[in-house]
Amino acid sequence: MKNKAIVCRCEDITLEDVEKAIDEGYTDLEELRKKLRIGMGPCQGRVCIQIIMKILEKKTGKKVSRRDLPTSRPPIVPVSLGTLASDEK
Amino acid sequence: MKSRADVVIVGGGVNGCGLAYNLAKRDMDVVVFERDYLTSGATGACGAGIRQQWSTRDNTLLAIDSVKIFEKLSKELGEDIDLRHGGYLIAIHDDKEMQQAEKNVEMQRSLGLKVDILNPQEINDVVPILDVKGMNAIGATFCPTDGHANPFKTTFAYANAAKRCGATIYTHTEVVGIKTQKKQVTEVVTNKGAVKTNIVINAAGVWSKDIAKMVGIKVPNVPIRKEIMVTERLEPMFEAMVISFKDGIYFSQQKEGQIIGGIPIPEQKVGYKTMPTVSFMQHMARVLTRYAPVLKHVNMLRHWTGFYDVTPDARPILGETKDVKGFIHCHGFSGHGFMLSPMVCKLLSDFIVDDKKSEVLESLSLDRFKDKRIEHEMSVVG
Numbered sequence: 001m002k003n004k005a006i007v008c009r010c011e012d013i014t015l016e017d018v019e020k021a022i023d024e025g026y027t028d029l030e031e032l033r034k035k036l037r038i039g040m041g042p043c044q045g046r047v048c049i050q051i052i053m054k055i056l057e058k059k060t061g062k063k064v065s066r067r068d069l070p071t072s073r074p075p076i077v078p079v080s081l082g083t084l085a086s087d088e089k
Numbered sequence: 090m091k092s093r094a095d096v097v098i099v100g101g102g103v104n105g106c107g108l109a110y111n112l113a114k115r116d117m118d119v120v121v122f123e124r125d126y127l128t129s130g131a132t133g134a135c136g137a138g139i140r141q142q143w144s145t146r147d148n149t150l151l152a153i154d155s156v157k158i159f160e161k162l163s164k165e166l167g168e169d170i171d172l173r174h175g176g177y178l179i180a181i182h183d184d185k186e187m188q189q190a191e192k193n194v195e196m197q198r199s200l201g202l203k204v205d206i207l208n209p210q211e212i213n214d215v216v217p218i219l220d221v222k223g224m225n226a227i228g229a230t231f232c233p234t235d236g237h238a239n240p241f242k243t244t245f246a247y248a249n250a251a252k253r254c255g256a257t258i259y260t261h262t263e264v265v266g267i268k269t270q271k272k273q274v275t276e277v278v279t280n281k282g283a284v285k286t287n288i289v290i291n292a293a294g295v296w297s298k299d300i301a302k303m304v305g306i307k308v309p310n311v312p313i314r315k316e317i318m319v320t321e322r323l324e325p326m327f328e329a330m331v332i333s334f335k336d337g338i339y340f341s342q343q344k345e346g347q348i349i350g351g352i353p354i355p356e357q358k359v360g361y362k363t364m365p366t367v368s369f370m371q372h373m374a375r376v377l378t379r380y381a382p383v384l385k386h387v388n389m390l391r392h393w394t395g396f397y398d399v400t401p402d403a404r405p406i407l408g409e410t411k412d413v414k415g416f417i418h419c420h421g422f423s424g425h426g427f428m429l430s431p432m433v434c435k436l437l438s439d440f441i442v443d444d445k446k447s448e449v450l451e452s453l454s455l456d457r458f459k460d461k462r463i464e465h466e467m468s469v470v471g
């Protein structure tokens with residue numbers, strides 16, 4: 001049971017998935033993100049990225065620099081297309 | 090770091106990794122240098138679309154042959170690349186577009202492609218959520234064997250398979266110089282060491298211009314900034330990629346359920362600025378909800394920027410020129426380098442390993458701009 005810990009709730013990714021991907025050589029946060037879709041859910045990684053960063057640091061023994069964190073991508077919080085479309089100026 | 094290699098590839102995008110696999114499979118000793126992480130270039134920003142409906146014969150042929158390779162790729166590489174044949178539906182808005190479409194379809198059919206011209210009713214049979222009136226469409230072309238695949242998964246799968254065949258991939262390693270002797274490539278220099286080689290492939294995407302400059306070759310490419318967005322995940326609603334050359338919009342629903350799409354905005358400029366803009370979000374939302382009003386309650390989750398590496402005729406630059414032997418071009422994809430990559434990698438590998446030339450490689454050589462032998466690709470979107 002212990003490896004069934006969910007680390008990314010939005011995309012349903014477990015600790016085991018992350019550790020396996022790191023073992024396979026995906027040792028960049030961005031590569032992990034693109035392989036597993038972690039951080040691509042509605043919360044945009046606010047819940048999971050810090051945790052995954054820690055797992056990566058522990059496994060590789062290398063610090064992840066702030067610069068390597070995924071950039072925040074607008075609109076930051078989900079906004080409906082109707083709202084965006086209606087904002088005529 | 091290795092001290093020598095048969096071939097050095099600059100760039101760890103879908104083309105760099107695809108070339109590494111194709112060459113390593115044929116027993117070449119291959120080294121790839123990627124200055125950041127794999128897929129950090131345009132491949133990481135890609136819209137994932139695979140289309141065979143082009144206006145030039147070369148692009149159509151390259152795309153048709155690429156689809157044949159894509160269909161076998163998951164099995165060959167041992168990893169799923171999420172290929173799906175949902176088709177591409179290209180909106181036709183007026184008589185002029187209809188004439189061009191008829192011309193394109195005739196040429197595409199002559200190459201064996203299955204493609205049809207749809208009337209407005211048939212548009213809704215393919216994509217029920219479209220408002221044909223709102224789109225101002227009088228028809229559409231549709232090719233059911235077009236589709237999409239996952240560009241990250243494809244690139245990673247190529248890289249893993251290349252490594253299994255003996256290729257060495259150095260990430261976080263930047264190429265800073267290329268040495269030549271008597272117009273022949275001899276060495277590639279990085280910020281972490283140098284590798285002797287007689288062949289270097291320039292697959293550095295939008296930065297290929299800088300790599301070409303290292304051997305004194307000038308290429309006519311310009312970087313054009315593009316924005317693209319993704320919505321939350323939804324139940325499956327449609328499978329086709331919908332595009333319009335007139336409105337510039339393209340969108341499709343991916344395997345996981347999210348809709349991804351892009352559109353050009355007037356502010357879009359030549360250059361490397363990466364900040365996403367509010368005007369993109371507004372313009373995209375307006376046109377998308379005009380095409381598919383039911384989407385107005387759907388949330389946009391994020392949007393990001395990437396670059397098209399655009400050539401004067403919107404077609405890639407491939408192969409070697411006489412100026413420098415051993416310097417192979419593989420860039421200028423002008424926004425469609427993912428879908429063409431399987432065939433491009435194969436043609437270039439056959440050229441490098443067997444010295445095999447082909448009509449397509451000849452016509453996509455950098456020399457075409459000198460001789461003014463250019464035919465512009467009309468069917469560019471986004």
Ligand SMILES: Cc1cc2nc3c(=O)[nH]c(=O)nc-3n(C[C@H](O)[C@H](O)[C@H](O)COP(=O)(O)OP(=O)(O)OC[C@H]3O[C@@H](n4cnc5c(N)ncnc54)[C@H](O)[C@@H]3O)c2cc1C
Pocket residue numbers: 099100101102103104105122123124125126127128129130131132133134135136137138139262263264265292293294295296297315316317351394395396397419420422423424425426427428429471
């Ligand atoms: C928004 C957007 C949507 C798109 N949609 C589609 C689509 O639907 N279908 C499609 O087919 N195409 C699409 N494209 C185009 C497609 O993404 C690209 O043509 C393709 O990914 C190019 O791959 P590449 O490997 O040639 O280059 P890239 O992926 O750009 O890779 C080049 C690599 O070279 C590296 N590099 C650069 N300089 C150096 C150096 N000095 N040393 C070492 N490494 C270096 C970079 O870091 C980069 O990783 C889209 C592009 C964008 C931006």
Ligand code: FES
Pocket residue numbers: 007008009010011038039040041042043044045046047048049
């Ligand atoms: S928890 Fe990972 S994206 Fe939300």
